[in-house]
Amino acid sequence: MKNYLSFVAEAFVNTLKGLWVTLKVMFLPTITVQYPTEKMVPYPRFRGMLAYDAEACIACGMCVRACPSKCIALAKAAPAPVPAAVEGQPPAPAVRSGPKIEWYTIDYGRCNFCGLCEESCPTKPVKALWHSLDYEAVFSTREEMTRRWKRGDTLWGTARGSADGQFAPVADQIHIQDVPVRK
Amino acid sequence: MTDKTSAALKADQMFINFGPQHPSTHGVLRIALTVEGEVVVKAAPDVGYLHRGMEKLFEARTYSQALILTDRLDYISAMHNNLAYCLAVERLAGVQVPLRAEYLRVLTAELNRIASHLVFFGTFAVDMGAFTPFLYAFREREMILDLFEMLCGGRLLYSYVRVGGVSADLPAGWTEKCREFIAFFKPRLKDYDTLLSTNPIFKSRTDGVGLISAAQALSWGLSGPNLRASGPDYDVRKAEPYCVYDKLNFKVPVARTGSCWDRYYCRMLEMGQSAEIALQCLDALAAPELAPEIMTKGVPKMLKPAAGQAYAHVEASRGDLGFYAVSDGSLSPYRMHVRGPSFLNVAILQEILTGCKIADVVAILGSLDIVLGEVDR
Numbered sequence: 001m002k003n004y005l006s007f008v009a010e011a012f013v014n015t016l017k018g019l020w021v022t023l024k025v026m027f028l029p030t031i032t033v034q035y036p037t038e039k040m041v042p043y044p045r046f047r048g049m050l051a052y053d054a055e056a057c058i059a060c061g062m063c064v065r066a067c068p069s070k071c072i073a074l075a076k077a078a079p080a081p082v083p084a085a086v087e088g089q090p091p092a093p094a095v096r097s098g099p100k101i102e103w104y105t106i107d108y109g110r111c112n113f114c115g116l117c118e119e120s121c122p123t124k125p126v127k128a129l130w131h132s133l134d135y136e137a138v139f140s141t142r143e144e145m146t147r148r149w150k151r152g153d154t155l156w157g158t159a160r161g162s163a164d165g166q167f168a169p170v171a172d173q174i175h176i177q178d179v180p181v182r183k
Numbered sequence: 184m185t186d187k188t189s190a191a192l193k194a195d196q197m198f199i200n201f202g203p204q205h206p207s208t209h210g211v212l213r214i215a216l217t218v219e220g221e222v223v224v225k226a227a228p229d230v231g232y233l234h235r236g237m238e239k240l241f242e243a244r245t246y247s248q249a250l251i252l253t254d255r256l257d258y259i260s261a262m263h264n265n266l267a268y269c270l271a272v273e274r275l276a277g278v279q280v281p282l283r284a285e286y287l288r289v290l291t292a293e294l295n296r297i298a299s300h301l302v303f304f305g306t307f308a309v310d311m312g313a314f315t316p317f318l319y320a321f322r323e324r325e326m327i328l329d330l331f332e333m334l335c336g337g338r339l340l341y342s343y344v345r346v347g348g349v350s351a352d353l354p355a356g357w358t359e360k361c362r363e364f365i366a367f368f369k370p371r372l373k374d375y376d377t378l379l380s381t382n383p384i385f386k387s388r389t390d391g392v393g394l395i396s397a398a399q400a401l402s403w404g405l406s407g408p409n410l411r412a413s414g415p416d417y418d419v420r421k422a423e424p425y426c427v428y429d430k431l432n433f434k435v436p437v438a439r440t441g442s443c444w445d446r447y448y449c450r451m452l453e454m455g456q457s458a459e460i461a462l463q464c465l466d467a468l469a470a471p472e473l474a475p476e477i478m479t480k481g482v483p484k485m486l487k488p489a490a491g492q493a494y495a496h497v498e499a500s501r502g503d504l505g506f507y508a509v510s511d512g513s514l515s516p517y518r519m520h521v522r523g524p525s526f527l528n529v530a531i532l533q534e535i536l537t538g539c540k541i542a543d544v545v546a547i548l549g550s551l552d553i554v555l556g557e558v559d560r
Binding site for chain 2: 015045
């Protein structure tokens, strides 16, 4: 009985000690971000949803080969028509108008967000495929998970950086480093 | 009614399924328990609910593609999986790694160990009925995840360590942020002791419960803090130093009795040691004479090692994690075997759960700190 009572007393004192620890934390700034009214902008290297720029793409297929889960598919555009030869002049070079690619799909149901496709993309100075900072990926059907770009569509994310059009509006968003305690 | 349950009924015993949907199993683990009143008379862990055929998937990918699979084994400490895999492939292909990359690997591995042990600390406390430590553990872990996001873009699945080096160098401001975190984190360990380690209610539920003798631990192949809590002082970082661990100064906490509390406290002490190692790595990385290369030149994306085999193991958060790679000279591994510490740790349950009280099942399972992604692979 005596042992029991001393255990209860000891447990009570230790609970108070624990409460003292929690009390100290009450005066620290809060770290909760009120999503969705407040949204955080991740760090620049964050691997979010893939953005694709058909203007920069050269349809080389490096991303298709790099992908571990085979989620990317593409088709090259037909070769540009060679202008009709004119008598007495050297043959004119083929002139292409528009992107070098016919269609391009990414299956987000398979995507690992590993970044290997972005690393393998050879186009310069800007990559044709890159991870944007968009993390709000919601799909209601499996078909929606496959994003498809085809000739005539508006391009995905022609603007660069965190304001690449997939992640708008940025003005009312807080950067991850602006959250107290995460500084 | 199966034969098992009917036999249990006849012997005045009861057959209970612990899991696979029980919140305390930390995933999809099922333990088939036969109890007699409060006492467990037979326990059989049943694994395989999360089996994805990982070892086979390795064979269908090139060496650089297969890296992302390793993230998904022990997803709480993915950095160690990346590291062990890359060490095995580097040994297979005879690739040397720049010193700076070695320091970065150790730095991220130790930060990941802290993050992983924090998850253990939080969930083990929840299993024991204390909710507050969970919130604090995840607050600190969030800071480490922020650091990793800043470094490599991933918060959980990093793919940071690559064959021949690492994928990225430290961004501007990272070192300061990391030092700030460690300065914030070290005093928190004292708070954790006040909240949980020395709490008599917590101690009475864990101290002296689920005892594993040193002989038992060795014969069942335990590793990591679970082994060291029982007495044997075996740590891959000390026994077979990889990367730059032989240049770093740290201690390996060892306990004696092998109770749940010992396993818990070994991990708490390891977090402090990991923070020390991280500081030493930051100092080494700041040295101006360290060459800035982080990736060996001339390691192709389509790696084609000569036919052969190699084994490399690291001290992951949960124990001795090894990768055994066999190459037949083609672009993808011929065979990749994973020695997952969680799988071996979960096996001992059938021995130590026998004879314990049903309330202690949760404590013992929680103290082993298993990750089902690695158990089932």
